[in-house]
Amino acid sequence: MAIEIPEKMLAAQVVEFKKPHKIHEIPTPGKDLDENDLLVKVAVASLCHTDGMVTNGAFDTNLPCIASHEGAGTVVKVGSAVQGFKVGDRILCSLTYHRCGICSDCQGPEQDRQYCANVGGYNGVTRNGAFAEYEVVDGRECWVLPENVSFQSAAPLACAGITIWGGLVRAGLKAGEAVAIVGAGGGLGHLGIQFAKALGLIVIAIDARDEGLQLAKDCGADTIVDARNGKDQVVEEVKTVTGGEGAQATLNVSDHETAAATSAAVTRMHGLLIQIAQPENVAVPFHELVFRDIRIHGSLTGSRTEGQKMLDVVSKHKIKVKTTEFNGIKEVPKAIELAHSGKMSGKPVIIIDQQAIEDQKRSEIEMI
Structure with a gap:
């Protein structure tokens, strides 16, 4: 059954370097979804050190750009060529978008395959990211979450x-x-x-x-x-x-x-x-x-295969992700302020889809 997707969504965008994020409504993406992509309803997105580098213009990001490259949420739309995902899956969103698949890195040793000289972009860095109600991600790069890993624990795993x-x-x-x-x-x-x-x-x-x-x-x-x-x-x-x-x-x-x-x-x-x-x-x-x-x-990040190994370890060993929760995209500035104070312990996470979090609480599975 098709899921109704709103025409507009709330998002936190970098609209000018070295200025606060602009939090406002913008058109929801995914109407013309690429065959390899997923549209995700973001449940939780977290703040990373790299977000500050994006805000400062370190990557020459084309503006405006929705911030955050650490997102987890629920699949609401699947591209025609995507395999291994379906509507309703809980997923961890990948940073990488549209690797070429043919360069020496993409074809090289497993631990180097996250690099790609011809990459299509990086979510939340050079293209729109997860500080929004919906995000478009590459279905060849993401991971289905183990059933006992919560959205709050998952989001920081996407980069950190x-x-x-x-x-x-x-x-x-x-x-x-x-x-x-x-x-x-x-x-x-x-x-x-x-x-x-x-x-x-x-x-x-x-x-x-x-x-x-x-x-x-x-x-x-x-x-x-x-x-x-x-x-x-x-x-x-x-x-x-x-x-x-x-x-x-x-x-x-x-x-x-x-x-x-x-x-x-x-x-x-x-x-x-x-x-x-x-x-x-x-x-x-x-x-x-x-x-x-x-x-x-x-060392930068890790490949998709290594990411799956990581998630398996998190699930099996019940790895605890220390987080400080903020409710709603409008609290992004509070998260940034606390992170810059030097008193942050662990990772600041933004709860975006409160209903998804409530559904987790009602699950009979003990969540990490």
Whole structure:
């Protein structure tokens, strides 16, 4: 049975760089849906660090653009060529839109397939995203949600989750090995702790905020290190719990100017630093990089197959996504204000489809 779709919807748009979002009604998309696309009624969308970069014009986004690339919702319309989805499915929306499928990245190793030089765009970054009642997404890129994963937990996984998961994939560690996470108490870091524990890794969590350190502890990190004690003390504490060597690999999700240097310093000789954070410059002293043979690997997100593995782990291990909820698109400015205050613990999520959330509550399934 066809679902009635309104002519207009509420959305939060970037209409001018370095200015607040404009929250107003605009035409609902999807009337002429591409054969490979889905129209999704957005249930929850979350705020990401990248949203601030979009607002500041870092990606030369064509304006106006609906913000947020972290969305989850219900399929209401399916393109004629889409397979594996039907109206009514609960899905996690992908960031990527219309990869070419034929370039060296699209045809390359699985962990590189999220890259594409000829990509059609990125939702919420270069094309319209999830801070709206409806969103058009690529049906070849999205995922059906496991039945026990709530919309609130799912939305941050669209970017934060797959980004930190992709970093762990690139680290290539085996169960029993040690990973350090710098910025462990943030939106990406707290997920990384839980993912790493689910994979059998020993987790060393490094953060410089009381809220972040507490969240890292709550998420099960084996060792908690306060970065405010200075690099020398941080390195000493990491060596103490790793037999004097340091972590086999370190994931840096902090954009603080000294974070990359600290990350390299806590990594053992010949070890691997996965740089995920996106500061203007990544600065590592040469004596860490050269004299200790530290390898640095930049990491963005992860492929569709890796995203499915991530969702399976979230469902099986009941990974908890720390969120702060805001009710309705009109509260986007409040979410941004709290995120910029430095007091945010976890991820800010915007509840857009209240009925979908109520339906979850009535389910007999215990939701994550």
